[in-house]
Amino acid sequence: xxxxxxQTRHGEACPLDTTxxxxxGKWKSIILCRLMNQELRYTELLKTLSGCTRRMLSLxxxxxxxxxxxxxxxxxxxxxxKTSYHLTSLGRSLxxxxxxxxxxxxxxxxALTNAADSDD
Amino acid sequence: xxxxxxQTRHGEACPLDTTxxxxxGKWKSIILCRLMNQELRYTELLKTLSGCTRRMLSLxxxxxxxxxxxxxxxxxxxxxxKTSYHLTSLGRSLxxxxxxxxxxxxxxxxALTNAADSDD
DNA sequence: CAGGATCCGTGGGGATACTG
DNA sequence: CAGTATCCCCACGGATCCTG
Numbered sequence: 001x002x003x004x005x006x007q008t009r010h011g012e013a014c015p016l017d018t019t020x021x022x023x024x025g026k027w028k029s030i031i032l033c034r035l036m037n038q039e040l041r042y043t044e045l046l047k048t049l050s051g052c053t054r055r056m057l058s059l060x061x062x063x064x065x066x067x068x069x070x071x072x073x074x075x076x077x078x079x080x081x082k083t084s085y086h087l088t089s090l091g092r093s094l095x096x097x098x099x100x101x102x103x104x105x106x107x108x109x110x111a112l113t114n115a116a117d118s119d120d
Numbered sequence: 121x122x123x124x125x126x127q128t129r130h131g132e133a134c135p136l137d138t139t140x141x142x143x144x145g146k147w148k149s150i151i152l153c154r155l156m157n158q159e160l161r162y163t164e165l166l167k168t169l170s171g172c173t174r175r176m177l178s179l180x181x182x183x184x185x186x187x188x189x190x191x192x193x194x195x196x197x198x199x200x201x202k203t204s205y206h207l208t209s210l211g212r213s214l215x216x217x218x219x220x221x222x223x224x225x226x227x228x229x230x231a232l233t234n235a236a237d238s239d240d
Numbered sequence: 241c242a243g244g245a246t247c248c249g250t251g252g253g254g255a256t257a258c259t260g
Numbered sequence: 261c262a263g264t265a266t267c268c269c270c271a272c273g274g275a276t277c278c279t280g
Contacts, residue, residue: 042263108142108210108213176273252270
């Protein structure tokens, strides 16, 4: 538990905060969900993220790549350049964490729903 | 894995995103770390968060309370009002999630450190 | 002691246009 | 196709002051 007592977001690295930083950002988590089971192209990804601008997608992808969570593959062999994104091994190691967070979110939502039901 | 395919942050609830929203905020995660093993007073908490303004602390605490993660106790029995904060049962259910995220962050940092070492 | 109200700056993100 | 560059706005958060 001592590792959790660090200062956070203002000085030295706190492991928990590192994780949050990597996951945070308007589209990071859903992008990771999308890439969890498959490789995807930039435009493919964009189409699955309704509401996300290209600028935003670029920024989020750049950050994830910079954090070594995803990797970009560029195919310049023919004219319309094709790029694709897939998880790195580090990115894959994040999957169980994401799954637990997702599971907790689910039970949280359920708990609140039940509480609301039994309330009024 | 289907639960992870929701749209995120713009429409209906996505469990993973729910978790991120609850944890996100400049001081949320570290506040939870602080309250993990003990109940703390407002000022006590503030002292452990160097750089956090009182306004910020109030906002973060209000959000956590609103999300039913922490609970506030007010003691009006004597003049300088004393309030204290502690985790709710929902908040306690978050602890294992936080621990996994922290553990992953730790291994992530280690991985990057090693990579940097072997690099240059 | 534990906040709330107000004022204000600044940077995150949208819209749009341009490029290899 | 897959981005980058520019402009611009508003919401987040700091500083300061007020209150039960």
